Structure formats: C-alpha cells, structure tokens
Amino acid sequence: MKILKLNDQVSIKRSVDNGTEEQRAIVKGVIETVRQNGDQALIEYTEKFDGISLDDFAVTQAEIEEAYGQVDEEILEIIKEAADNIKSFHEKQLRPSWMTTEENGTVLGQKITPLDSVGLYVPGGTAAYPSSVLMNVIPAKVAGVKRIVITSPPDKKTGKLPPAVLAAAHIAGAEEIYKVGGAQAIAALAYGTETVAPVDKITGPGNIFVALAKREVFGDVDIDMIAGPSEIAILADETAQPDEVAADLLSQAEHDPMASTVLVTPSATLAEAVSAEVKRQLALLPRREIAAQSIENYGAIYVTESMDEAIETVNNLAPEHLEILTENPMELLGQIRHAGAIFLGRFSPEPVGDYFAGPNHVLPTNGTARFSSPLNVEDFQKKSSILLYSEKALKSNGEKIAAFARLEGLEAHARSIETRLRK
Ligand SMILES: NC(=O)c1ccc[n+]([C@@H]2O[C@H](COP(=O)([O-])OP(=O)(O)OC[C@H]3O[C@@H](n4cnc5c(N)ncnc54)[C@H](O)[C@@H]3O)[C@@H](O)[C@H]2O)c1
Ligand SMILES: N[C@H](CO)Cc1c[nH]c[nH+]1
Numbered sequence: 001m002k003i004l005k006l007n008d009q010v011s012i013k014r015s016v017d018n019g020t021e022e023q024r025a026i027v028k029g030v031i032e033t034v035r036q037n038g039d040q041a042l043i044e045y046t047e048k049f050d051g052i053s054l055d056d057f058a059v060t061q062a063e064i065e066e067a068y069g070q071v072d073e074e075i076l077e078i079i080k081e082a083a084d085n086i087k088s089f090h091e092k093q094l095r096p097s098w099m100t101t102e103e104n105g106t107v108l109g110q111k112i113t114p115l116d117s118v119g120l121y122v123p124g125g126t127a128a129y130p131s132s133v134l135m136n137v138i139p140a141k142v143a144g145v146k147r148i149v150i151t152s153p154p155d156k157k158t159g160k161l162p163p164a165v166l167a168a169a170h171i172a173g174a175e176e177i178y179k180v181g182g183a184q185a186i187a188a189l190a191y192g193t194e195t196v197a198p199v200d201k202i203t204g205p206g207n208i209f210v211a212l213a214k215r216e217v218f219g220d221v222d223i224d225m226i227a228g229p230s231e232i233a234i235l236a237d238e239t240a241q242p243d244e245v246a247a248d249l250l251s252q253a254e255h256d257p258m259a260s261t262v263l264v265t266p267s268a269t270l271a272e273a274v275s276a277e278v279k280r281q282l283a284l285l286p287r288r289e290i291a292a293q294s295i296e297n298y299g300a301i302y303v304t305e306s307m308d309e310a311i312e313t314v315n316n317l318a319p320e321h322l323e324i325l326t327e328n329p330m331e332l333l334g335q336i337r338h339a340g341a342i343f344l345g346r347f348s349p350e351p352v353g354d355y356f357a358g359p360n361h362v363l364p365t366n367g368t369a370r371f372s373s374p375l376n377v378e379d380f381q382k383k384s385s386i387l388l389y390s391e392k393a394l395k396s397n398g399e400k401i402a403a404f405a406r407l408e409g410l411e412a413h414a415r416s417i418e419t420r421l422r423k
C-alpha cells in the first residue's frame with residue numbers, strides 16, 4: 001500500500017460516472033419503451049438483458065415461502081436479530097408532527113406524513129445484499145410507508161431471485177416484489193405498467209444503467225442518492241493493531257475495484273506495519289483481485305506531522321465510513337465534522353455497522369458527507385407546514401403583509417389580505 005507524506009490535495013473523490021453517450025441513449029430508449037409498452041417491454045428487456053423469459057415477473061407468495069425454506073435457520077435468526085436492531089435504531093429517528101399556539105390565537109406547525117409508496121432496487125449478481133434490503137425497507141416501514149416494492153433482476157441461470165434476498169424482504173415486511181432489473185425496472189417504478197403501480201420514491205444502488213435511469217426519472221419521482229463505490233478512512237495512532245487496521249481496510253476494498261481505503265496516522269511505524277499486513281492478508285482473500293485493484297488505485301496511507309493534522313485530513317476526505325483507532329477515540333469525536341458513519345475503537349470495526357448494530361449502511365460517498373446524511377426515516381417522509389391566523393392576528397399584521405406584497409409588485413396578494421381587514 002502506498003505510504004505518502006501528507007499534501008493538502010488529499011481526496012478520495014472520484015469523478016461521478018455519467019456513463020457514455022451510448023449508455024445514456026440506451027437508458028432513454030428503455031424508459032420511453034416501458035412508458036409506451038408497459039409489461040410487454042419489461043418481459044422483452046428481461047429476455048434481452050438477463051436471458052430469462054418470464055410470462056409473469058411478480059414474485060409469488062409460494063416463491064417467497066420456498067426461498068425462506070432454503071435459507072439456513074441460524075442465518076434466518078441472525079437476519080431477524082439484525083432487523084430488530086435496525087428497527088429500534090430507526091425508531092429513535094421518528095419525530096412527531098408539532099403545533100404551537102400563540103396568545104393572539106395564531107397556530108403554526110409542521111405535519112409529518114409518510115410517503116405513500118417507495119420502490120427499492122436490489123442489484124443483481126454478487127451485489128444482491130440481503131443486508132441492504134433490511135437497510136432500505138426497515139426505515140421506510142418505520143416511517144409509515146404503506147406500499148414498499150422491490151425490484152431486482154432474475155438470476156441468469158435460475159430465473160429466480162436469491163433466496164436470502166427474498167427472506168430478508170419477508171423479514172423486513174416487503175411482499176410486493178418483481179423480477180425485473182436495470183433501467184426498465186426504474187422506469188416501471190417511476191411511471192407504472194399494467195402490473196406495477198408507480199411509486200413516489202426510488203432507493204437502492206445498481207450498475208450504470210440503473211444509476212442513469214434514476215437520474216433520468218428524478219423530478220417525476222424522488223430518488224435517494226447515486227451511491228458511489230464504498231469508502232473507508234481509518235484515523236489511528238501508534239496504539240492501533242496493524243493486523244486489525246489492515247483487515248478493516250480490506251473489508252471495504254473487497255466490495256469494488258474502485259472502493260477507496262485510506263489510513264491517516266501520525267505514526268510512521270504503524271504505517272509501515274499496516275502496509276506489510278495489507279499485502280499479507282490480501283493474498284488470502286477470495287475476492288483478492290477486486291481488493292487488489294482497489295488498494296492499488298484508491299488505497300493510500302498518509303503519514304501526518306500530528307494528530308491534529310490527521311483529523312483535519314479526515315475532515316477534508318469526508319469519508320463514507322470513518323474508524324477511529326486511537327487510545328481514546330471518544331475524545332476525538334467532537335473534532336470530526338464530516339463522515340457518513342463514525343466507528344469508535346477496536347471493537348467497532350466497520351462490518352458491525354454493515355450488518356448488525358442498527359445504524360443505516362446506506363451512507364454518503366464521494367465527499368458528500370460534507371452536506372448529506374445516512375439513509376434515514378426522514379427520507380421516507382415529507383413535511384407540510386400548518387398555518388392558522390386568528391382574526392386578531394391578521395388584523396394586527398395585515399398592513400405589514402400587504403406592504404410587503406406591494407414591494408414585490410403583487411397587488412392581488414395585498415388585496416387578498418386587505419379584503420379581510422375591512423370586514
Ligand atoms: N454503492 C453501493 O452501495 C452498491 C451496493 C451494491 C451494488 N452496487 C453496484 O451494483 C451493481 C451491480 O451490477 P449488476 O450489473 O450485477 O446488477 P444490476 O442489477 O445493477 O444491473 C443488472 C441489469 O442491468 C441491465 N443491463 C446490463 N447490461 C445492459 C446493457 N448492455 N444495456 C442495457 N441494460 C443492461 C439489465 O437490465 C440487467 O438486468 C455494481 O455496479 C455495483 O457496484 C453498489
Ligand atoms: N459497506 C457497504 C456500504 O458501503 C454495505 C455492505 C453491504 N454488505 C456488506 N457491506
């Protein structure tokens with residue numbers, strides 16, 4: 001792993017993938033065709049892109065039950081326990097609607113309403129993570145969303161969805177599931193077909209066709225974010241254990257050849273030891289080819305002059321995941337301004353959050369932790385403002401409001417107020 005002296009250009013932001021002109025044209029064509037031909041287009045694209053011919057792409061109750069029976073009992077128990085943890089964490093995010101009443105009778109407030117319906121895209125292949133099903137469905141459920149739809153491409157061999165994905169969906173409480181992937185799935189969720197009623201918001205990651213389609217339909221429906229490859233930054237001092245630091249870096253490197261893995265430390269001794277450990281452990285990993293590319297192209301160890309400089313470096317990176325492996329991690333927490341999730345101490349390695357602890361693993365990437373947050377209950381709700389002015393309140397403020405309206409040249413606004421002042 002490269003050991004670098006700090007320079008203030010430190011960044012793990014990769015350029016956002018806008019796809020090629022050809023890919024953008026394909027996505028536009030797919031969306032338009034689904035809008036015109038509905039279910040028939042879904043069937044034809046599934047045959048063309050996934051090699052599966054289906055008459056009916058809705059997952060049946062029997063399929064869900066069959067899948068549930070195929071997953072090991074112990075694994076089901078683990079998924080259920082993780083689901084309980086995720087639910088109880090997200091329940092703490094719930095905020096009530098509120099109203100205040102002033103002495104003059106004015107009532108102001110904010111009404112919180114769940115979205116009516118949301119769609120979760122679950123990518124195909126090895127990235128069909130049951131944990132991500134929990135992380136998307138459970139906050140939506142906690143928010144009060146009534147209709148939760150899942151779409152995912154059918155396996156190219158079996159024509160089915162992975163049993164663990166269906167089991168996780170069942171445990172999380174999502175039963176409306178379609179075997180459709182790619183841009184055609186996003187189009188169906190956004191605009192509807194004969195079988196798939198449209199949703200109000202689409203969440204979940206996917207390949208470039210999925211990402212471009214989400215961007216294309218944004219505005220007609222809401223979307224969560226366009227998630228980039230996984231990132232981990234570790235802030236460590238000389239007390240950190242090199243084998244643990246290396247294992248944690250590799251835990252994210254194995255996700256994606258473009259995953260970013262960075263150690264920031266004032267300890268040159270730790271830097272050397274971690275570099276050697278990464279090399280040793282990498283050779284033992286089943287997904288070593290993916291992890292090796294990530295480490296080679298997006299991995300770095302920065303040796304800083306001081307811990308303060310290391311903290312500033314981490315804040316500039318604004319990583320998706322930050323581990324603090326120092327003698328007293330809690331003492332540094334107050335100085336961390338930008339990170340999607342912060343893992344404190346050597347007994348909280350990042351996979352604790354990926355699977356089990358409760359906080360969401362859908363996190364801002366590409367430096368966007370500077371201004372955005374983990375997926376949360378509010379992503380599945382919206383707010384309406386509530387205003388009630390009493391006669392007394394309108395009469396005492398009406399002239400000011402009318403004057404403000406005239407400042408903007410909006411006479412009808414002013415008269416809407418004044419017509420009430422004269423009565
Ligand atoms: N950021 C994250 O958190 C995260 C998590 C999991 C997965 N992912 C990403 O999900 C992706 C999974 O990719 P995948 O391809 O296995 O599954 P996918 O479900 O994202 O895409 C499969 C679909 O892509 C479409 N497609 C494929 N080739 C096409 C073509 N030439 N023209 C038009 N459409 C085409 C097909 O409709 C197919 O059903 C990876 O890119 C991975 O990085 C990201
Ligand atoms: N670390 C990933 C998000 O960055 C989430 C995940 C799913 N499964 C394992 N990890």
Ligand SMILES: [Zn+2]
Binds near residue numbers: 230251252255354
């Ligand atoms: Zn992970």
